[in-house]
Amino acid sequence: MEMSQSILKNADLKSTKKRCLLLSILQTEDRAMTAEELLEKATPILPMNASTVYRTLNTLTEKGVLSKSLRKDGKSYFSLEKHDHHHRLVCTVCRKVIPVDSCPLKELEEDLEAKTGFRITGHTLEFSGICPECRKSNGL
Incomplete structure (x- = not known):
């Protein structure tokens, strides 16, 4: 603690x-x-x-x-709040979370900073869907 x-x-x-x-x-x-x-x-x-x-x-x-x-x-x-960025895939059936290591948003972040004056200190990107195990077990 x-x-x-x-x-x-x-x-x-x-x-x-x-x-x-x-x-x-x-x-x-x-x-x-x-x-x-x-x-x-x-x-x-x-x-x-x-x-x-x-x-x-x-x-x-x-x-x-x-x-x-x-x-x-x-x-x-x-x-x-880690004040960095993280991306993940979240299964809507079993709630498994899979981290995504790559970040395709660096250019977008820089563009937003230039246009808005914000100093971006982090972001979160979350995709929801159904994982392969749940798709298989549920016939999806």
Whole structure:
């Protein structure tokens, strides 16, 4: 949890047990998770209710510690903000996430910076679809 405390300090946030635990779970899982998934993993370790989890996740997102994405399943997913870029394929059936190593967006990033004046510090690109295993097992 020492890394979690450092992240919170850098964001000018008080280091609480609940914040540290949620960050620790996201670090350990190394994937985007819903508030419900985080609550399920956290509660056996440190009891908390759903409103606490939501409030904490929103605070961490507002401070730039987490990134929040809304997926096609209608749920919000939270992940550690790495201030870099990452790309992934997400299976809509089994939820498997496959990282994509190459980045075809460098030129687009530079063009956007030139046109808007933004200094882009990271981006996320996510494709959703059905993985080969799910296609095979479901006849798709």
